[in-house]
Every structure is written in structure tokens, then in C-alpha cells.
Amino acid sequence: MTTVLEKVRSGREAVGERWHHAPRWVRWVLLAAMIVFFYALPNREFYQYLGPIPTPGANFTQVLFTVSIYVLLAVGLNIVVGFAGLLDLGYFGFFAVGAYTVAVLTSPSSNIKTLWPWLLVVPLAIALTMVSGVMLGTPTLRLRGDYLALVTLGFAEMIRISATSSAFLKGQRGFNQIPHPPGKYADGKPFFGVLDARPYYWLVLTLIILVVIGVRNLTHSRVGRAWISIREDEDAAQLMGVPTFKFKLWAFASGAAIAGLAGALFAGKQNFVNSQNFELLNSIIILAAVIFGGSGNIVGAIVGGGLVAYMIERFRGIELFGVELYEYRFLFFGLVLVVMMIFRPQGLIPNRRRAAEFKDRRKEVIVGE
Amino acid sequence: MSDTEQTPAVPAQAGAPAVETVSRREPLLEVDHVTLRFGGVVALNDVDFTLYKGEILGLIGPNGAGKTTCFNAMTGIYQPTEGQIRFRGQKISGKKRHQITKMGMARTFQNIRLFPEMTALENVQVGADAHHKTSVIAALFRLPRYWREEREGREKAERLLEFVGIRHRMHEFARNLSYGEQRRLEIARALATDPVLLCLDEPAAGFNPAEKEELLQLIRQIRDTGITVLLIEHDMRLVMGVTDRIVVLEFGKKIAEGLPAEVRDNPRVIAAYLGVPDDAA
Ligand SMILES: Nc1ncnc2c1ncn2[C@@H]1O[C@H](COP(=O)(O)OP(=O)(O)O)[C@@H](O)[C@H]1O
Ligand SMILES: [Mg+2]
Numbered sequence: 183m184t185t186v187l188e189k190v191r192s193g194r195e196a197v198g199e200r201w202h203h204a205p206r207w208v209r210w211v212l213l214a215a216m217i218v219f220f221y222a223l224p225n226r227e228f229y230q231y232l233g234p235i236p237t238p239g240a241n242f243t244q245v246l247f248t249v250s251i252y253v254l255l256a257v258g259l260n261i262v263v264g265f266a267g268l269l270d271l272g273y274f275g276f277f278a279v280g281a282y283t284v285a286v287l288t289s290p291s292s293n294i295k296t297l298w299p300w301l302l303v304v305p306l307a308i309a310l311t312m313v314s315g316v317m318l319g320t321p322t323l324r325l326r327g328d329y330l331a332l333v334t335l336g337f338a339e340m341i342r343i344s345a346t347s348s349a350f351l352k353g354q355r356g357f358n359q360i361p362h363p364p365g366k367y368a369d370g371k372p373f374f375g376v377l378d379a380r381p382y383y384w385l386v387l388t389l390i391i392l393v394v395i396g397v398r399n400l401t402h403s404r405v406g407r408a409w410i411s412i413r414e415d416e417d418a419a420q421l422m423g424v425p426t427f428k429f430k431l432w433a434f435a436s437g438a439a440i441a442g443l444a445g446a447l448f449a450g451k452q453n454f455v456n457s458q459n460f461e462l463l464n465s466i467i468i469l470a471a472v473i474f475g476g477s478g479n480i481v482g483a484i485v486g487g488g489l490v491a492y493m494i495e496r497f498r499g500i501e502l503f504g505v506e507l508y509e510y511r512f513l514f515f516g517l518v519l520v521v522m523m524i525f526r527p528q529g530l531i532p533n534r535r536r537a538a539e540f541k542d543r544r545k546e547v548i549v550g551e
Numbered sequence: 552m553s554d555t556e557q558t559p560a561v562p563a564q565a566g567a568p569a570v571e572t573v574s575r576r577e578p579l580l581e582v583d584h585v586t587l588r589f590g591g592v593v594a595l596n597d598v599d600f601t602l603y604k605g606e607i608l609g610l611i612g613p614n615g616a617g618k619t620t621c622f623n624a625m626t627g628i629y630q631p632t633e634g635q636i637r638f639r640g641q642k643i644s645g646k647k648r649h650q651i652t653k654m655g656m657a658r659t660f661q662n663i664r665l666f667p668e669m670t671a672l673e674n675v676q677v678g679a680d681a682h683h684k685t686s687v688i689a690a691l692f693r694l695p696r697y698w699r700e701e702r703e704g705r706e707k708a709e710r711l712l713e714f715v716g717i718r719h720r721m722h723e724f725a726r727n728l729s730y731g732e733q734r735r736l737e738i739a740r741a742l743a744t745d746p747v748l749l750c751l752d753e754p755a756a757g758f759n760p761a762e763k764e765e766l767l768q769l770i771r772q773i774r775d776t777g778i779t780v781l782l783i784e785h786d787m788r789l790v791m792g793v794t795d796r797i798v799v800l801e802f803g804k805k806i807a808e809g810l811p812a813e814v815r816d817n818p819r820v821i822a823a824y825l826g827v828p829d830d831a832a
Contacts, residue, residue, distance in 0.1 A: 403690035404680045411677045414666035423652035423681025423744050
């Protein structure tokens with residue numbers, strides 16, 4: 183068992199090392215190929231050749247959309263949990279705020295009947311989610327650890343319960359006819375339609391790329407260093423001049439903004455939003471995905487979010503000894519997590535390794551340090 | 552700034568070796584009758600001393616004397632129960648910890664407290680960031696300020712790592728550094744905040760004599776760049792070799808203050824240290 187693990191580990195490290203040693207252009211080409219692959223993925227002409235990868239029990243394109251939303255959420259939560267080290271158990275609450283903002287302001291079933299277009303409401307949804315993040319964070323981020331976990335958990339439940347029981351948020355009946363994103367083909371047919379999930383997936387994929395560039399810029403700056411220093415030792419960070427409260431609030435607000443964007447995208451695709459979309463379990467799944475992927479690492483969060491969301495859907499339609507595996511998906515999920523915690527507690531792709539780090543090590547070896 | 556005339560404890564004797572520093576006499580840090588209690592424990596009892604610009608002051612005393620607590624009160628971790636601390640003429644109490652750092656006070660820790668999962672370079676960059684203003688927006692869009700400060704911080708960090716002698720380890724995670732390297736990294740990180748006053752809490756703990764000698768050299772170099780140093784140490788010999796003046800604490804009370812030679816011959820100090828070997832480590 184351990185030898186297998188060793189092999190896997192050394193294999194993965196070799197991949198990492200080769201990646202960092204590769205010339206710049208090789209890395210760009212590989213990255214471009216990867217991006218092209220993911221843009222091509224939802225086309226049947228392409229994925230039919232991918233063997234067991236397409237999901238048997240669900241429309242693969244729909245699954246890809248769901249997976250992409252989870253990836254976006256994992257990238258956002260990774261800022262809060264992975265970089266700043268703040269345990270947020272109610273992250274999905276921000277997703278709900280984003281989705282409901284869109285629903286209330288665009289849907290004809292809304293009480294206020296503003297009927298604004300989707301595109302106009304997206305920035306509003308992001309802004310409102312950020313504000314809710316700041317409002318939740320301001321009193322709680324002054325406290326340490328456990329309180330934050332409890333308060334965020336309470337927040338998500340509060341949102342869900344108000345969604346269930348408040349007349350304004352329509353409960354189970356929900357909001358329908360939420361408009362889709364704009365855009366038409368030359369022949370006048372809408373680009374973002376009802377049946378085809380591919381345009382939505384492409385939209386989310388594009389936004390994931392933009393968000394990742396943004397998050398990377400943040401983490402490779404004073405802001406990211408402040409976040410990590412807070413995670414590592416909050417007292418020492420303060421004594422080294424880091425305004426910790428301010429940066430924790432920024433981490434919280436940035437994470438919330440990304441969840442708000444994800445919620446707005448979800449509402450724009452789904453056309454319908456009701457209180458059943460926001461179970462607590464979702465918060466836990468995203469948190470698990472971030473930890474699973476390797477918290478504090480952007481690639482880890484992407485892989486974690488993608489794999490976890492995909493695996494859950496992959497179980498659909500598989501029968502084993504007459505039982506539908508999908509029913510037991512969370513059991514498997516839990517088992518995988520327990521195994522991970524035992525053999526690889528730092529996650530799949532844990533630490534940031536810099537090209538420079540490897541380069542300098544090589545130099546050291548040559549100099550004979 | 553106003554009540555600096557009350558400096559009774561400093562013996563302004565003729566022929567004192569530190570004439571130059573004494574004659575300038577610009578108070579940098581004033582610990583003004585500070586008492587600090589933890590429930591029943593009196594960790595600091597009416598402690599009163601002044602630190603002058605440009606000197607190296609030793610703060611010594613047996614284990615549990617209250618030295619670290621004194622640092623913690625100075626850097627805003629604890630609030631004094633009574634009395635107050637002034638730094639560059641301003642009261643410390645009520646200031647946030649990062650503000651105190653920005654005013655020019657930096658410290659190291661008795662139990663090393665680096666950021667273990669950050670590289671040595673990044674650890675020092677965090678210190679350099681204390682005076683940076685790159686906002687989330689500037690970082691997100693890589694505005695000119697980001698590039699300028701990033702380059703400035705990086706250069707400064709490399710320079711300081713060179714200064715403390717661990718530049719060749721800059722891309723190593725702090726947790727992978729040796730004990731001695733970690734102690735040096737803490738000093739580099741503190742220096743990166745551009746301190747006026749550097750407080751070192753037992754920086755030589757666990758060092759062998761050769762390493763201690765190197766460290767003393769480093770501390771002198773730091774002082775020569777114009778930084779005032781407050782040095783906690785319980786190894787008497789080490790302190791004698793490098794400090795201009797010494798304050799001695801025992802059970803939270805100041806029992807002596809003066810030039811190294813005076814303190815060494817002070818019977819109360821000798822009594823306090825009896826039974827406590829010089830190098831308790
Ligand atoms: N946070 C605290 N709570 C209670 N007692 C403390 C605390 N910090 C320090 N003390 C007590 O204060 C006294 C001085 O400790 P300290 O300043 O660490 O001594 P030194 O650094 O001189 O060895 C000790 O008796 C210690 O137990
Ligand atoms: Mg101590």
C-alpha cells in the first residue's frame with residue numbers, strides 16, 4: 183500500500199518538477215492545450231471518444247456546467263480557507279445571496295417586478311454578496327477561529343430558512359422565468375437557450391480563467407502574503423505590521439464576491455430558483471473539495487472542486503448488485519475523504535512550488551552547497 | 552517629549568565609557584512605572600526605565616523575571632495594569648499592534664514564530680510590506696504601485712537575507728531552515744519593517760559559543776546602522792560584551808540598572824543570579 187502511494191507521490195512530484203523545469207513556451211503550449219481541451223469537452227463529437235469519462239446517467243454537458251460552478255466556488259472558498267485560513271462553513275450562503283439577487287430583480291414572479299435584464303443584475307449581485315460578506319465579517323473576524331465557523335454556519339442556515347419561509351423569497355414555489363444571459367446567433371436564435379448547456383459552460387469556464395488570473399495576481403502580492411501570514415501565525419503577522427482585520431475582511435469579501443458571481447450564473451442558466459437549491463450539504467461539499475484538492479493552492483482548488491463535483495455525478499445511473507450507486511454517493515465521498523486524511527492530509531496538490539525555487543536548488547547543487 | 556528630565560536611574564558618572572550616547576540622551580522608549588498582573592501573578596511590578604536613541608540596552612534577569620512580558624507590553628500584546636509606555640514620545644496604549652510596528656518598533660520572539668509555510672524570502676517580504684500601500688485593486692490589476700513596491704520589497708528582502716547570512720536559502724520554506732537560520736530569519740524579517748528600535752528576545756538561546764560570537768557581531772552591525780537595540784538575554788557574559796547599559800529584572804521588579812561593569816558587581820544582581828547558572832539552557 184505504501185509503496186503504491188510512494189509511486190503515486192513521486193510520479194506526481196516528477197510531473198510537478200518537469201512542469202517547473204520546462205521552458206516557458208512549453209508551459210504556455212501545454213496550458214493552451216489544456217484550455218482548448220476544456221472548451222472542446224462539452225461537444226459530443228469530442229467526448230464520445232473519451233471512454234468512461236462522460237457520465238452514463240446524466241447529460242454530460244449539464245454535468246460539466248454543474249462541475250464548472252463547483253470549480254468556481256472552490257476557487258473562491260480557497261481564498262478564505264486556503265489562503266487566509268478562515269474556516270467558513272457557510273460559503274454556499276453567499277452563492278444563495280447571488281442567485282436570489284438575480285431572481286428577485288429579474289423574475290416576473292418576484293414581488294417587486296423590476297424585470298431587469300440579467301447582465302445588469304450580475305454586477306449588483308456581486309456587489310450585494312460582497313456587502314453581505316463584509317456585514318457578516320465585520321463583527322466576527324475580530325474573533326478567533328471557532329466563532330467564525332459557527333457564525334458562518336448560522337448565516338448559511340439563516341439564508342436558507344428565510345428562503346424557505348419568507349413570502350418575499352417564495353420558498354418552495356420559487357422564482358421562474360429568470361432571464362438568460364443576452365446574445366443571439368446571426369439567425370436570431372438566442373445563444374443562451376434552454377436545452378443546450380454548452381454556452382453556459384463556456385461562459386463559466388471563461389469566467390473561471392479570469393477569476394483565476396485575478397486570484398493569482400492577489401496571492402502573488404502584498405495581499406496574498408498578508409493572507410498567508412495570517413493563516414500561519416496571526417499574532418506574528420500583526421507584530422510584523424500586517425493589518426490583519428482589514429485583510430481578513432478582504433479575503434472574506436473576495437470569496438463572497440466569487441460565490442455571488444457563481445450564484446448569478448447559476449440563476450441565469452437555471453431559469454428557476456427555489457429554496458431547495460441551497461442545502462447546507464453544498465457548503466460542506468465545497469469545503470471538502472478545497473481540502474481534498476490541497477488548500478492554499480489554486481490548482482489544487484480547481485482539481486478538488488472539479489473532481490468532487492464530477493465524481494458525485496459520475497455515480498448516477500450505475501447499478502451494482504441492484505442498488506443505484508448514486509444513492510450512496512456521499513458514503514463513497516466520505517470514505518475517500520477519510521482515506522485522504524490518513525494518507526495525504528495536505529491534499530492532492532498541496533504547496534506552492536515556484537519555478538525559481540527549483541532553479542535555485544539546481545544552482546546550489548551545481549555550486550556544491 | 553516633555554517629561555524627559557526625570558532620568559534618575561541612569562548614573563551619569565564621570566568617565567563613563569558610553570559618553571557619546573549618554574551625552575545625546577534622546578529618549579526613544581520610556582517604560583513609565585509599569586505594573587502588569589495576570590490574575591494573582593505580578594509579572595511586572597512598577598518597572599521603570601528609559602531607552603535612549605542609538606544604544607544597545609540589555610534587559611536581563613533569571614527565567615520568569617518578566618523580560619518577555621515587558622516586550623509584550625511594549626509591542627501591544629498586553630496592556631499594562633498601571634503605568635504607561637511611550638515610544639518616540641507617543642503613548643503605546645490604545646494603538647494597534649501593526650501601528651506600533653509602523654511607528655518603528657520591531658521584535659523577534661523567544662520561541663521562534665516565523666510563517667513556516669512561507670519561504671524565507673516571503674517571510675522577510677511580509678516585514679517589508681509593513682510600509683507598503685498596494686491595495687487589493689492595485690494588486691488585482693497589477694497597477695504601477697504594485698510593480699514598484701514588489702520590486703522594492705524583494706530587493707530589500709534579499710539584501711537583508713544577505714546581511715544575516717542566509718540569502719542562499721531564500722526559496723526554502725521557513726520550517727525547513729535550521730534552528731540557527733530560523734533565528735537569523737526572524738531578525739531579517741524584523742529589520743525589514745524599518746525599525747528605529749529592534750527588540751531581540753533571547754536571540755542567542757540554544758547557540759554554541761561560536762554562533763553566539765557571530766550573533767554579537769551582527770547586533771553590533773545593526774546598531775552601527777543607527778538602529779537602537781533592546782536585547783533580552785539571560786547569559787550574563789553575552790550581555791556584558793555588547794550592551795551599553797543593562798537593566799536587571801527579578802520577579803517582575805527592576806533591581807539594578809547601569810553600565811555593564813556596575814551591574815556585574817552589584818550584590819543584588821549577583822544574588823539574583825546565584826544558583827542560576829549563566830547558561831541555564
Ligand atoms: N499570559 C500569561 N498568563 C499568566 N502568566 C503569565 C503570562 N505570561 C507570563 N506570565 C508569567 O509572568 C512571569 C514572567 O514571565 P516572562 O515574562 O515570560 O519571564 P522571562 O521572559 O523573564 O523569562 C512568569 O511568572 C510567567 O509565568
Ligand atoms: Mg522570556
